[in-house]
Amino acid sequence: GNSVTQMEGPVTLSEEAFLTINCTYTATGYPSLFWYVQYPGEGLQLLLKATKADDKGSNKGFEATYRKETTSFHLEKGSVQVSDSAVYFCALSGQAAGNKLTFGGGTRVLVKP
Amino acid sequence: GAVVSQHPSWVICKSGTSVKIECRSLDFQATTMFWYRQFPKQSLMLMATSNEGSKATYEQGVEKDKFLINHASLTLSTLTVTSAHPEDSSFYICSARDVRSQETQYFGPGTRLLVL
Numbered sequence: 001g002n003s004v005t006q007m008e009g010p011v012t013l014s015e016e017a018f019l020t021i022n023c024t025y026t027a028t029g030y031p032s033l034f035w036y037v038q039y040p041g042e043g044l045q046l047l048l049k050a051t052k053a054d055d056k057g058s059n060k061g062f063e064a065t066y067r068k069e070t071t072s073f074h075l076e077k078g079s080v081q082v083s084d085s086a087v088y089f090c091a092l093s094g095q096a097a098g099n100k101l102t103f104g105g106g107t108r109v110l111v112k113p
Numbered sequence: 114g115a116v117v118s119q120h121p122s123w124v125i126c127k128s129g130t131s132v133k134i135e136c137r138s139l140d141f142q143a144t145t146m147f148w149y150r151q152f153p154k155q156s157l158m159l160m161a162t163s164n165e166g167s168k169a170t171y172e173q174g175v176e177k178d179k180f181l182i183n184h185a186s187l188t189l190s191t192l193t194v195t196s197a198h199p200e201d202s203s204f205y206i207c208s209a210r211d212v213r214s215q216e217t218q219y220f221g222p223g224t225r226l227l228v229l
Contacts, residue, residue: 032216043119043206044157044220051216089156093216100147101208101218103156 002027006090006104013080013111021075021107023064023090031094033057033066033073034101038087047075047088080111116140117209119221126197127229133193134224136207143209146190147218148182151204163190187212197228 006023013019025031032051036044048057053068062077073090090104116139126132136146144165149157161171161182169182179201181193190209194201204225208218 034217036220041223041225043117043223044208046217046219049217093218098162099210099216100159100162105156108154 002031002092002094002102004090004092004102004104006088006107008105009087009108011107011109013109015082015111015113016079017111019075019077019080019084019109021088021090021109023073023075023104025071025073025090025092027071027092027094027102029094031092033064034091034093035062035064035073035075036089036091036103038089038106040086044089080109082111082113085109085111115211115217115219117207117219117221119205119207119224121224122222123225123227125227125229128198129196131193131195132197132226133191134205134207134226136190136192136209136221138188138209138211138219141209141211141213141219142187143190144187144212145210146184147208147210148180148190148192149206149208151206151223153204157206160192194226197226199228202226202228 003026034049035047037047048059050057050066056065087106091101120135146163148160161169163169163184171177184190206223208220
């Protein structure tokens with residue numbers, strides 16, 4: 001079956017530091033890959049996505065590249081802000097699973113001023 | 114665009130009562146909506162898939178008689194927690210899939226349920 005593994009947190013950074021959150025996946029076929037962000041007390045917001053190999057998703061300074069050869073979709077941001085403090089979820093969906101989302105465990109990021 | 118709302122945002126109820134949570138897609142049509150449950154500091158657990166005009170499909174281990182789902186229109190799905198007990202206290206999140214884009218789910222802000 002499909003699965004997503006992402007690095008455990010919490011990740012604590014200083015403002016303007018570089019952020020990387022690793023995400024690897026196991027899936028049949030060619031899944032679409034997503035990063036969602038959850039701010040405290042809220043639901044999930046789609047941050048970015050990529051639907052095929054070598055695609056790069058980007059939004060709000062965050063980037064992730066769909067790497068089929070390494071089955072990875074690592075999230076990066078060059079200079080984080082305090083407002084980036086949140087929980088980040090890597091997820092995949094594939095036609096083999098009826099396009100249901102499979103989530104990683106989530107990574108809590110805390111950015112300190 | 115792609116806004117999903119949930120109502121109520123939080124609810125406190127007594128044990129044994131039923132609670133209904135609404136999920137609406139505000140600016141798009143959704144033939145499929147999903148209901149998730151999230152425990153503190155954990156990931157989302159898919160409870161069921163709600164399809165407009167047909168019965169919901171429940172994930173293994175989720176009691177369909179406990180969590181009633183109705184998807185009466187292309188913009189509304191409801192989850193009713195029947196005879197709620199303290200162990201049903203949780204954060205319930207819905208998502209909706211745009212009919213034009215079968216890959217992306219848009220999430221509601223969540224409903225926090227506390228059963229006393």
